Structures are given as C-alpha cells and as structure tokens.
Amino acid sequence: MRNEIKSRSGLIKPLFMTGLFMLLFFSIIAAMVWGAVDIGWRSVFAILLDALPFYDSPASEDIVPVYSDILLKIRVPRVLLAAAVGSSLAVAGAVFQGLFRNPMADPYVIGISSGAALGAVFAMLGGFSLTLGGFGAVPLFAFGGGVATMMLVYTMARVGRAVPVMTLLLAGIAVSAFLSAIVSLLTYFAGEKLHMVVFWMMGGLGGATWHQVQVMVPYALAGYICVSFFSRELNAMLLGEETASNLGVNTERVKKILLVGASLLVAAAVSTSGIIGFVGLVVPHFIRLVAGPDHRFLIPASALLGGTLLIATDTLARIIIAPSELPVGIITALIGAPMFIYLLKKRKKLRYFGGGG
Amino acid sequence: MGLSIDVHGLKLTYDTFPVLDGAEFKIEKGDLVALLGANGAGKSTLLRCISRILQPTGGKIILDGRDLDKLNSRETARLMAVVPQETTADFDFTVEDIVMMGRFPYLRRFQKESREDYHIVKRAMEMTGVLHLAERSIATLSGGEKQRVIMARAISQQPEVLLLDEPTANLDIGYQSMLLELAARLNREQGVTVIAAIHDINLAVHHFSRFIMLSDGRVLAAGRPEEVITPENIHKSYGVPASTYRHPLHGVLQISVARGRDSEREPNRGPLVHVIGGGEEALPVLELLDQQGYRLSIGPVSAQDSGCRFAHFHNLPVIIVPPFTSLDEQHREKHLEMLRSSDAVVVPPIAFGEGNLPIFDEVETVLREGKPTYIIDFEGVNDRDYSGKAGELMQRLVDEGAIALEILEELPSLLFKNGGLGDER
Numbered sequence: 001m002r003n004e005i006k007s008r009s010g011l012i013k014p015l016f017m018t019g020l021f022m023l024l025f026f027s028i029i030a031a032m033v034w035g036a037v038d039i040g041w042r043s044v045f046a047i048l049l050d051a052l053p054f055y056d057s058p059a060s061e062d063i064v065p066v067y068s069d070i071l072l073k074i075r076v077p078r079v080l081l082a083a084a085v086g087s088s089l090a091v092a093g094a095v096f097q098g099l100f101r102n103p104m105a106d107p108y109v110i111g112i113s114s115g116a117a118l119g120a121v122f123a124m125l126g127g128f129s130l131t132l133g134g135f136g137a138v139p140l141f142a143f144g145g146g147v148a149t150m151m152l153v154y155t156m157a158r159v160g161r162a163v164p165v166m167t168l169l170l171a172g173i174a175v176s177a178f179l180s181a182i183v184s185l186l187t188y189f190a191g192e193k194l195h196m197v198v199f200w201m202m203g204g205l206g207g208a209t210w211h212q213v214q215v216m217v218p219y220a221l222a223g224y225i226c227v228s229f230f231s232r233e234l235n236a237m238l239l240g241e242e243t244a245s246n247l248g249v250n251t252e253r254v255k256k257i258l259l260v261g262a263s264l265l266v267a268a269a270v271s272t273s274g275i276i277g278f279v280g281l282v283v284p285h286f287i288r289l290v291a292g293p294d295h296r297f298l299i300p301a302s303a304l305l306g307g308t309l310l311i312a313t314d315t316l317a318r319i320i321i322a323p324s325e326l327p328v329g330i331i332t333a334l335i336g337a338p339m340f341i342y343l344l345k346k347r348k349k350l351r352y353f354g355g356g357g
Numbered sequence: 358m359g360l361s362i363d364v365h366g367l368k369l370t371y372d373t374f375p376v377l378d379g380a381e382f383k384i385e386k387g388d389l390v391a392l393l394g395a396n397g398a399g400k401s402t403l404l405r406c407i408s409r410i411l412q413p414t415g416g417k418i419i420l421d422g423r424d425l426d427k428l429n430s431r432e433t434a435r436l437m438a439v440v441p442q443e444t445t446a447d448f449d450f451t452v453e454d455i456v457m458m459g460r461f462p463y464l465r466r467f468q469k470e471s472r473e474d475y476h477i478v479k480r481a482m483e484m485t486g487v488l489h490l491a492e493r494s495i496a497t498l499s500g501g502e503k504q505r506v507i508m509a510r511a512i513s514q515q516p517e518v519l520l521l522d523e524p525t526a527n528l529d530i531g532y533q534s535m536l537l538e539l540a541a542r543l544n545r546e547q548g549v550t551v552i553a554a555i556h557d558i559n560l561a562v563h564h565f566s567r568f569i570m571l572s573d574g575r576v577l578a579a580g581r582p583e584e585v586i587t588p589e590n591i592h593k594s595y596g597v598p599a600s601t602y603r604h605p606l607h608g609v610l611q612i613s614v615a616r617g618r619d620s621e622r623e624p625n626r627g628p629l630v631h632v633i634g635g636g637e638e639a640l641p642v643l644e645l646l647d648q649q650g651y652r653l654s655i656g657p658v659s660a661q662d663s664g665c666r667f668a669h670f671h672n673l674p675v676i677i678v679p680p681f682t683s684l685d686e687q688h689r690e691k692h693l694e695m696l697r698s699s700d701a702v703v704v705p706p707i708a709f710g711e712g713n714l715p716i717f718d719e720v721e722t723v724l725r726e727g728k729p730t731y732i733i734d735f736e737g738v739n740d741r742d743y744s745g746k747a748g749e750l751m752q753r754l755v756d757e758g759a760i761a762l763e764i765l766e767e768l769p770s771l772l773f774k775n776g777g778l779g780d781e782r
Contacts, residue, residue, distance in 0.1 A: 229466060236458055238448050242410050242441070247514070248434025248462030293448045 090306020093280030110172030119145025146267030203329030368415035394571035459513030501532035635664020709747035735761035
C-alpha cells in the first residue's frame with residue numbers, strides 16, 4: 001500500500017536530484033573550459049588529472065603551462081567558491097522562507113547584507129591594512145558587520161524567552177533600512193573609492209583564492225549539515241509555530257539554531273563575494289515548484305541548484321565582455337528574474353505560500 | 358488509556374488583564390469534556406496553557422500525577438494532540454505528508470518512517486474518511502476536508518489526551534457533528550481523554566457527557582449538563598437571557614436565547630388575545646402575537662405543555678389542567694371568564710380529540726356574543742382530527758362568523774380588521 005501511495009512522487013524526486021547533480025557537473029566543466037582564454041575540455045581533464053599527486057598523465061607533455069596556471073590557480077578555486085557561495089545563499093534563502101513562512105524572504109531579509117555592506121564600506125574607506133588568518137580588512141569587517149547585525153535584530157525582536165517571527169522580520173527590515181542609509185551616506189563621501197564600493201556591493205567572485213576556498217567550503221558544509229539536521233522541524237514550522245509546537249517541536253530552540261546557522265552562511269558568503277542577489281530568493285522557489293515544500297528534499301536540492309546557478313552566471317560574467325568582467329550580481333538578476341517569471345506564468349496553480357489553488 | 362488532568366489555580370495575565378484568574382478543575386481519565394463560556398472567558402487560553410503554547414503566570418497543571426512543566430516537547434506531543442480552530446495550509450504538502458507529521462514526536466532525527474508509521478497514518482486517514490484524498494495537496498481542500506485531515510494528524514499522534522479548540526467553528530452542520538462524533542469515538546474506543554472548547558452548546562450536548570463552564574477566567578460550573586447548562590449560568594457567562602428545554606426527539610438539554618424578552622423591554626400594551634390550547638403548534642402563534650405587541654392569555658393547557666412553559670416564561674395568564682384528565686366544571690368556568698375578558702380568540706392548528714373538543718362549547722358561546730374568532734389552517738382541520746367531529750364543529754364556527762385562515766402569517770393583517778374591535782392599537 002505504501003508503495004502504491006508513494007509511487008508517483010517517489011519517482012520524480014530521485015530523477016530530479018540526478019538531473020541537478022548532472023547540471024552541477026556540466027556547469028563546473030563549462031566554467032573551467034570557457035573564459036577569457038578557452039581551454040579545450042581535453043586539456044582541462046589532462047591538467048586536472050595531472051594535478052592529482054598519485055597520477056601521472058600520459059598527455060602531460062601536451063599541457064600548456066599557462067593554461068595549467070590559469071586553470072589551477074584561478075578558475076578551479078573560483079568555481080569551487082562560486083559553488084560554496086551559491087549553495088550557501090540558496091540554502092539560507094530556503095531556511096528563511098520556511099522560518100518566516102514568507103515567499104519574499106531571502107538571505108538578506110534580516111539585514112545581514114546591510115550590516116556586511118556597512119562593515120565592508122567602512123573598511124574600504126578607512127583603508128585598514130588589518131589582516132587576520134589570511135583575510136584582508138574588507139571581508140573581516142563585512143563578516144563582523146553581518147554577524148553583529150543579526151545579533152542586534154535578534155535582541156531587538158526578543159520578548160522574554162521567545163522570538164516572534166513577525167517581529168524579527170520587521171526588526172530586520174527596520175535595521176536594514178537604517179544601515180543602508182548609513183552605507184549610502186558613506187558612499188556619498190567615498191570620493192575616488194566610490195568605484196570600489198559600488199563594485200563590491202554588486203557582488204562578484206573575482207580574485208577568488210584557494211585560501212578562500214579552504215575556509216568557505218568547510219564552513220558552507222558545516223552550515224548545510226546544521227540546517228539539514230532540522231529539515232523535518234522546518235516542515236512542521238511551515239504549518240505555524242503553534243502547530244509545530246503541538247507536534248513536539250521545540251520551536252524556540254529550533255528557531256534560534258536555524259537563524260544563527262543560516263545567518264552565518266550568509267555572512268560568510270557576503271564577506272567573500274559581496275552582495276549577490278536573487279540566487280537565494282529564486283532557487284528555493286524553483287525547487288518547490290517542481291518537487292513541493294518538503295525541506296528534506298528542498299535543502300539539498302537548493303544547495304545543488306544554487307551552486308550550479310552561481311557557477312553558470314559567474315562564467316557568463318567572465319565571458320560576456322571578456323577580457324573584462326561584469327559583476328555577477330547583475331547577471332544573476334538579469335537571468336534569474338525572467339526565468340522565475342516564466343515559471344510563475346507557466347505553472348499557474350502556484351499554491352505554496354498562499355498563492356491560492 | 359487516557360490521562361487525568363488536574364488544573365490548580367491557573368492564572369494567566371496579558372499585560373495587566375487577567376485572562377485566567379485561578380481556574381481550578383479536575384478531569385478524570387477518559388472523560389469527554391466540553392469547555393463552554395463566552396468569548397474571552399478563557400477557553401482558548403486555558404487549552405493553550407494545557408498544550409504548553411502559553412506559560413501560565415500562576416498555578417499548576419498536573420498530567421496524570423506529573424507536573425506538565427517537567428515534560429519535554431516531544432514527550433508532551435506523544436501524550437497530547439491538538440486540533441485548532443483553523444489551520445493555515447498554504448503549502449503544497451499532500452494530505453499524507455500532513456498526517457505523517459503526527460508521527461514527528463516518535464521519529465528520531467534522520468530516521469525514515471517505518472511500515473508501522475505508514476500503517477498508523479493510513480488507519481488515521483481511514484478513520485476520518487480522508488484516505489481517498491491522500492495524494493491531494495492540502496491547499497486544495499475544503500474547510501471540512503482540511504479539518505478532518507488535521508483530525509487524522511492528531512489521531513496519528515496516538516495521544517492520550519485530545520484537545521480541540523473550537524474545531525467546528527468554520528464547518529457546516531454536517532461536518533460539525535461528524536468531527537465531534539469522531540472525537541467521541543476516540544474517547545469511547547480508545548479511552549482518550551477529550552477536552553473541547555465549543556461555542557455551540559446545543560451541538561455539544563449531543564456528543565459530550567461532562568461540561569465545564571468558564572466565566573471571567575474562572576470555572577463557573579462543572580459536571581453533568583443539568584448542573585452546568587442552566588439559564589442562570591448562561592446568563593452569568595454569556596450575559597444573555599436564555600431558556601432551557603429538552604430536545605423533542607433526543608431528550609438532551611437544549612438552550613435557546615430568548616429574543617428580546619429581557620427586563621428592559623416594555624410590557625406589551627396591545628389588545629388581549631386569547632390562544633386556545635397549547636402544544637408545539639401553538640408556539641409560533643404565541644411568539645408572533647407577542648412580537649406584535651398583543652397581550653396574551655393561554656389555555657387550557659396541561660402542566661408540562663410548551664404553551665404552559667411559554668406562559669410561565671412570559672408571565673402570562675394561563676389555565677392549567679392536570680395531564681391526562683378532561684376539563685372539569687371549575688376549569689370550564691374559568692376558561693369562559695378568560696375568553697370573555699379577551700378582545701379576540703385564536704385557534705391555532707392544534708390536534709383535536711375527545712379531550713379538548715368540549716373547550717369549543719365556550720368558544721362558540723363567546724363567538725355568538727360577538728367575540729372576533731380566528732381559526733388558523735382551517736383547511737387542515739381534518740388531518741389533525743382524532744375525534745371525527747372537529748371538521749363539522751369548525752365549519753359551524755365559521756358559519757357563525759369565525760374567520761378562517763390558511764396560514765399563520767395572514768393573522769396580523771386580519772386581526773381586528775373586519776368587525777369587532779377595529780384598529781384599537
């Protein structure tokens with residue numbers, strides 16, 4: 001009986017997941033092949049295989065040393081960073097949308113981006129030469145700004161032991177608006193650094209290093225695992241906190257953990273790559289449209305698609321006006337928004353989040 | 358098995374306003390309790406304290422000898438399930454997904470649902486009649502279907518205590534009694550202790566055996582329906598005058614909120630109309646004339662008759678005869694007196710038998726004296742005649758000047774219009 005009931009949805013999800021994995025794989029290959037300099041896919045494989053310590057490629061003498069440097073020192077870390085940042089944003093978006101039960105929620109909804117931006121702009125204008133653990137002042141200040149904002153919003157919204165979700169959302173919007181105003185004020189007086197500030201805020205993955213990858217990837221993984229621990233709780237929370245509580249979810253604790261977990265993901269993503277919009281908003285919606293709201297599927301699928309989408313858009317950002325680069329944030333919105341609108345139109349019966357049946 | 362619930366001096370204050378002000382009661386294992394009380398009396402708040410959504414500011418709740426505060430959230434969810442008034446379900450979860458969420462307190466992290474979980478979920482859906490909806494999205498269901506799905510989820514929690522917070526408020530009458538019957542069945546078959554906050558008292562008495570009435574955050578009365586559902590308690594808790602009566606078919610206690618007849622209303626000043634006999638057929642006539650502002654007298658009726666209760670409720674002159682007896686001379690004389698002092702006589706669509714036919718001797722007497730007399734549903738007299746003589750009798754009255762009406766609604770426009778007193782009002 002169970003198999004009869006589950007047969008329809010039981011087939012869609014594994015197929016969809018396989019598709020997402022393949023998409024990620026191909027986007028990684030494409031991102032390594034294309035760029036200001038095209039490296040043929042054969043060379044890409046040869047270089048990658050040759051880079052493995054225990055393997056000596058028979059084609060190693062054909063490898064162009066410059067290509068090898070471009071690939072291993074620039075493109076590979078950039079692709080991995082894009083994957084980590086993209087999936088972090090998508091997972092954080094899914095969590096915030098579920099937690100706030102609001103389709104408008106995105107990773108920046110409680111003001112983490114504004115806080116990070118303030119930190120980053122402050123560091124740029126101050127011209128600090130501080131470094132810590134191999135990071136410059138801008139990412140450090142951005143991370144600090146993001147985390148501090150999250151704590152501020154959380155403290156403001158707290159009533160006794162509880163944190164009402166609606167208050168959190170409103171406090172986030174208010175704090176975000178306030179911090180954005182300060183960022184604008186600082187930008188106004190940025191003078192010759194204006195270009196740098198604006199560019200940072202558009203978001204981009206230029207200058208990705210192996211060091212960033214080494215920090216960001218384990219960090220994103222840890223955040224992902226932390227969040228996926230609570231996917232069943234998130235499902236129950238979608239029905240309202242009171243219902244979740246009646247079903248045995250310790251709502252206040254789950255809320256705190258998810259809030260902190262997702263916020264840290266966002267703060268790390270923003271501090272390495274600036275404010276990249278739309279990935280965190282669109283990706284979870286896309287997955288829900290295809291496979292429903294179950295977070296046990298939604299979160300891993302969002303991670304895969306988020307990573308894929310950012311790799312793909314970043315590759316476009318690199319090749320459209322090569323050898324120059326566009327900020328990737330522009331591309332994600334340019335591509336993501338029409339794609340999303342198309343989906344909305346195509347699937348008229350948008351039922352989740354009160355779309356009406 | 359069901360669990361007992363002890364509530365000791367429960368207090369809860371919103372800002373400075375006490376919503377619960379020392380509520381105290383005991384619910385035994387396997388009780389089936391309806392929680393009554395006006396809006397704001399504290400029903401929902403009390404239930405939400407028991408389900409631990411709200412933290413009381415004072416007092417204690419003891420669940421089967423254990424302090425409720427000592428249980429963790431998963432333990433609580435295994436003992437207690439809640440069906441709220443309404444569930445927002447805007448998401449594309451299937452019905453089966455929603456019902457499966459009832460298994461949450463039993464599943465460990467990352468543990469897959471077992472065959473047994475699926476079995477329990479299926480049984481719960483069967484019981485509430487939503488198995489055929491299993492694959493449907495919850496967002497596409499009607500209110501009644503949705504509430505049954507929520508009920509199935511509560512059942513799949515396998516609770517010892519089931520709390521329902523006005524679960525029928527948005528349902529049609531069919532689903533209302535179906536849902537309450539489901540709760541009663543869980544109580545009967547599995548001994549689940551059921552507590553339901555409920556607005557519709559007349560519905561509640563059909564399904565529940567114990568009642569607790571709250572007023573201003575305290576327990577006003579608790580116990581059997583006869584002890585709790587009294588006009589005095591209703592007035593205290595809901596602030597409206599009400600009367601109670603037995604359901605004519607099921608015999609359960611029912612209440613009715615009396616329309617308009619409160620102490621502030623002016624007494625009627627219209628002409629005095631005498632209504633013959635009682636029974637349910639006379640009630641609409643009495644109610645209508647009362648609304649129109651006529652003064653009324655009633656009789657003869659037997660002591661347990663609804664016409665008699667009407668007379669007592671409104672404090673009207675009435676002739677009462679003992680049940681199962683025919684009129685004696687004394688009553689007949691009193692009746693004639695009452696007929697004579699009235700300004701008009703109305704014969705409602707009552708049943709006729711050997712017992713009450715003699716009444717019409719006096720009616721005929723006053724009719725001959727020129728008293729306006731009205732016979733309602735003249736056409737249907739023969740259908741209500743158990744003596745075989747009423748048709749002839751009524752025809753004679755009409756021949757002598759009584760006015761025959763087809764339906765009651767014609768009465769106001771005809772009363773005093775042709776002959777007799779004229780427009781005195």
